[in-house]
Amino acid sequence: MAFTQTLFQIMPVTIEDISKQLGVSISTVSRALNGKVDVSEATKERVQQVAQEMGYQPSAAARNLRRQRTEKIGFVFNTAISGISDYFAEIIAGATTAAEENGHNIVLYTNAGHSPDELLKLCKAREVDGLVLVWDHVPATVIDPLLEEALPFVILGRRVNHHQASYVSPDNYNGALALMRHLLDLGHMRIGFIDRPAMKLTHVDRFAAYRDALEGASIPFDPSLVIATDGEQSNNQSATYQLLDLPSPPTAVIAFHDLIAIDALEAILERGLHVPRDIALAGFDGLSASLLTKPSITTVKQPLRKIGEQSVQALLCFLANNKQQPIQITLPVQLEIRESTIG
Amino acid sequence: MAFTQTLFQIMPVTIEDISKQLGVSISTVSRALNGKVDVSEATKERVQQVAQEMGYQPSAAARNLRRQRTEKIGFVFNTAISGISDYFAEIIAGATTAAEENGHNIVLYTNAGHSPDELLKLCKAREVDGLVLVWDHVPATVIDPLLEEALPFVILGRRVNHHQASYVSPDNYNGALALMRHLLDLGHMRIGFIDRPAMKLTHVDRFAAYRDALEGASIPFDPSLVIATDGEQSNNQSATYQLLDLPSPPTAVIAFHDLIAIDALEAILERGLHVPRDIALAGFDGLSASLLTKPSITTVKQPLRKIGEQSVQALLCFLANNKQQPIQITLPVQLEIRESTIG
DNA sequence: TTGTAAGCGTTATCAT
DNA sequence: ATGATAACGCTTACAA
Numbered sequence: 001m002a003f004t005q006t007l008f009q010i011m012p013v014t015i016e017d018i019s020k021q022l023g024v025s026i027s028t029v030s031r032a033l034n035g036k037v038d039v040s041e042a043t044k045e046r047v048q049q050v051a052q053e054m055g056y057q058p059s060a061a062a063r064n065l066r067r068q069r070t071e072k073i074g075f076v077f078n079t080a081i082s083g084i085s086d087y088f089a090e091i092i093a094g095a096t097t098a099a100e101e102n103g104h105n106i107v108l109y110t111n112a113g114h115s116p117d118e119l120l121k122l123c124k125a126r127e128v129d130g131l132v133l134v135w136d137h138v139p140a141t142v143i144d145p146l147l148e149e150a151l152p153f154v155i156l157g158r159r160v161n162h163h164q165a166s167y168v169s170p171d172n173y174n175g176a177l178a179l180m181r182h183l184l185d186l187g188h189m190r191i192g193f194i195d196r197p198a199m200k201l202t203h204v205d206r207f208a209a210y211r212d213a214l215e216g217a218s219i220p221f222d223p224s225l226v227i228a229t230d231g232e233q234s235n236n237q238s239a240t241y242q243l244l245d246l247p248s249p250p251t252a253v254i255a256f257h258d259l260i261a262i263d264a265l266e267a268i269l270e271r272g273l274h275v276p277r278d279i280a281l282a283g284f285d286g287l288s289a290s291l292l293t294k295p296s297i298t299t300v301k302q303p304l305r306k307i308g309e310q311s312v313q314a315l316l317c318f319l320a321n322n323k324q325q326p327i328q329i330t331l332p333v334q335l336e337i338r339e340s341t342i343g
Numbered sequence: 344m345a346f347t348q349t350l351f352q353i354m355p356v357t358i359e360d361i362s363k364q365l366g367v368s369i370s371t372v373s374r375a376l377n378g379k380v381d382v383s384e385a386t387k388e389r390v391q392q393v394a395q396e397m398g399y400q401p402s403a404a405a406r407n408l409r410r411q412r413t414e415k416i417g418f419v420f421n422t423a424i425s426g427i428s429d430y431f432a433e434i435i436a437g438a439t440t441a442a443e444e445n446g447h448n449i450v451l452y453t454n455a456g457h458s459p460d461e462l463l464k465l466c467k468a469r470e471v472d473g474l475v476l477v478w479d480h481v482p483a484t485v486i487d488p489l490l491e492e493a494l495p496f497v498i499l500g501r502r503v504n505h506h507q508a509s510y511v512s513p514d515n516y517n518g519a520l521a522l523m524r525h526l527l528d529l530g531h532m533r534i535g536f537i538d539r540p541a542m543k544l545t546h547v548d549r550f551a552a553y554r555d556a557l558e559g560a561s562i563p564f565d566p567s568l569v570i571a572t573d574g575e576q577s578n579n580q581s582a583t584y585q586l587l588d589l590p591s592p593p594t595a596v597i598a599f600h601d602l603i604a605i606d607a608l609e610a611i612l613e614r615g616l617h618v619p620r621d622i623a624l625a626g627f628d629g630l631s632a633s634l635l636t637k638p639s640i641t642t643v644k645q646p647l648r649k650i651g652e653q654s655v656q657a658l659l660c661f662l663a664n665n666k667q668q669p670i671q672i673t674l675p676v677q678l679e680i681r682e683s684t685i686g
Numbered sequence: 687t688t689g690t691a692a693g694c695g696t697t698a699t700c701a702t
Numbered sequence: 703a704t705g706a707t708a709a710c711g712c713t714t715a716c717a718a
Contacts, residue, residue, distance in 0.1 A: 012469060012711095014711060015711070015712070016711075016712095024688075024689085025688065025689045025690075026689090026712085027688075027689065027690080027691090027713080027714080028687085028688060028689075030713060030714085031687095031688090031713090031714090034713080038687065038688085039687070039688085040687060040688090043687085043688085055463075055467065056467075057464050057468045058468060058711080058712070059468065059469060059710085059711050060407075060413075060468045060469060060470040061404065061407035061411075061413065061469065061712090062408050062694090062710070062712040063711080063712060064404040064407065064694095064712095065402070065404040065405050065407075065408045065693095065694050065696085065710085065711080065712075066694055066711080066712045066713050066714090067712085067713075068404070068694070070404065072450065080436070081432050081435065082436045082648070084432075085428040085429045085431070085432030085631070088432050089424050089427075089428030090425050090428070092424065092431075092451065093423070093424050093425045093453075096452075097453070100453060100454045105450050105451065105452060105470075106450065107415065107450050107451075108439050108448065109443075109448060110440070110443060121400050124355055124356075124398065124399075125401060125402065125403040126355065126402060126403060127448075262635070288428070288632070289631070289632070289635055292605070292632055292635040293635055293637075294636075355695095357694095357695055357696085358695070367704075367705085368704065368705045368706075369695090369696085369705090369706095370697085370698085370704075371703080371704055371705075373695095373697060374697090374703095374704090377697080381703060381704085382703065382704085383703060383704090386703080386704085401695080401696070402694085402695050402696070404694080404696090405694070405696040405697090405710090406696055406697080407696090408694085408696075408710050408711070408712085409695080409696045410696080410697075410710090
């Protein structure tokens with residue numbers, strides 16, 4: 001008895017322990033615990049009672065091996081998560097909520113995203129039931145091998161030109177369009193754009209909206225108003241200076257995203273200019289930082305939490321139904337007008 | 344042959360497949376792949392070659408069951424992760440780095456933290472090899488059952504009065520002390536404190552430093568200068584107004600943490616007061632938001648990334664050595680003097 | 687309704 | 703150096 005009690009704390013209780021305790025077979029115990037129909041109510045209750053008393057909890061490892069799934073979803077990042085803490089935190093908050101509501105958990109991977117090999121290793125090992133990729137851009141050379149692995153995956157926050165791949169993306173085109181129209185409505189004719197071409201399709205969409213909006217307003221496209229940056233603070237600022245130093249500088253500037261806008265704001269204020277009186281400024285994404293600056297920055301808010309949630313939900317569709325067709329979702333975004341454009 | 348190829352894509356390759364291919368036993372394959380000494384170099388190479396060719400990757404589930412460990416670390420939150428995105432993101436960044444460097448991964452749990460039952464379930468199921476608790480406060484009623492589970496755990500970001508429990512905490516006492524000395528050096532005699540008593544030991548430490556610093560400067564403690572808040576924006580602001588409305592208001596205010604300080608700043612500015620000329624202000628934690636306000640807010644910076652890293656490393660010590668004694672680490676913090684106190 | 691036994695893919699303990 | 707074989711703890715045909 002003393003012996004039993006000691007082991008009790010070290011070794012987890014198994015269904016075998018329960019079966020011995022009750023004098024029934026382990027399969028009966030298993031069935032009873034899983035609420036199968038072919039067990040008498042009486043034994044079902046006895047088993048559950050004893051299981052409770054003994055503090056039984058099924059071994060995740062054993063279950064995973066037998067059921068060939070883990071109830072875990074891998075989130076693979078290939079972008080640094082600090083620096084975009086808002087983005088990251090909101091997405092994760094949405095994702096864990098959706099996952100846990102459905103009995104799943106999120107596993108974080110930050111290295112696997114840096115090499116296709118690591119990613120495939122992860123798939124083959126079946127450490128998780130599916131993947132959500134949080135990448136700046138997912139090339140076809142990654143998507144194709146992934147599809148062959150038959151491990152469901154969803155791309156988060158970006159769309160991708162691949163009809164077999166699933167994604168949940170914000171509506172970059174219409175968001176940027178709304179932003180442009182807002183500036184055009186305010187009478188701006190020369191609108192600068194600090195672009196981030198490395199963001200691929202996100203760039204394509206936002207830039208297309210920029211051009212289309214100009215065209216819609218019959219304003220000729222002026223390439224000197226578009227400056228590329230790599231997101232580095234100093235480069236964001238020098239891009240801003242380039243715009244300000246133009247012979248005919250813009251009266252409004254759109255930054256590819258909020259963090260660039262914050263650097264641009266600093267550069268503009270340093271020149272002694274007033275925002276928005278001398279020059280209007282807008283960002284994109286709706287990170288909380290854009291609300292804290294003085295003036296607060298007009299932006300386009302992504303439904304980050306929802307993007308996290310729906311990515312997980314999409315993945316769960318694949319897990320529930322292996323005939324599920326690719327899911328491609330574009331979520332509406334919202335223009336947030338703040339002091340930097342209408343102060 | 345065609346049959347084999349089809350299965351090839353659906354069913355992952357196992358050591359049995361490799362053994363058949365080579366005409367050796369599965370135990371030989373296992374040994375060869377695990378680099379054991381009792382295998383001839385020749386077969387070892389053949390096995391590894393074929394494994395590579397067949398795209399073999401060991402099944403995580405099988406390995407977990409057999410080895411009785413998962414190489415995963417659970418992060419259990421009972422605090423909402425949005426709103427403190429900086430805090431969360433930096434800690435997670437540090438934690439995943441440390442974990443992945445050592446072949447482990449992080450699993451996120453946000454519900455388990457809300458009920459002790461869920462937490463114990465998680466332990467008994469052995470879903471992970473150990474836990475890191477990111478809680479506002481971990482009561483003894485949770486620590487004791489956890490210790491009995493013999494699942495290693497580390498408390499992150501807070502200390503705890505329990506000599507059996509491990510934690511990695513910032514040095515709240517000395518951080519608050521440095522902050523107080525800074526204000527006292529500037530000549531402030533009446534220093535307000537917007538406190539957050541629900542944070543338990545964190546509150547105890549920061550508040551003790553507040554009192555000790557006053558005592559060290561021979562300034563009598565005035566209870567009317569300490570107002571409690573629950574962290575809600577409106578309550579943070581009304582706490583600030585209470586201080587401002589005192590017959591003899593403070594010339595400096597310390598907020599329990601940066602987010603409270605940001606709300607306090609807004610309240611103070613709304614009164615038309617100048618910071619720091621009319622009233623100095625400081626926060627705690629070093630969240631990036633405190634740098635964006637105008638004026639920027641003096642704060643005490645926690646080494647968040649390092650806290651994340653060391654929590655994982657501490658946990659790994661327990662996994663490597665089950666005789667490991669409790670680890671209690673207090674990390675130094677850094678006073679960041681900004682415009683809100685020396686503007 | 688219940689029990690027996692096979693199997694999930696490994697690793698580890700025996701023999702040989 | 704290598705091969706059977708028994709676990710690890712669970713689920714699920716198949717028998718009884």
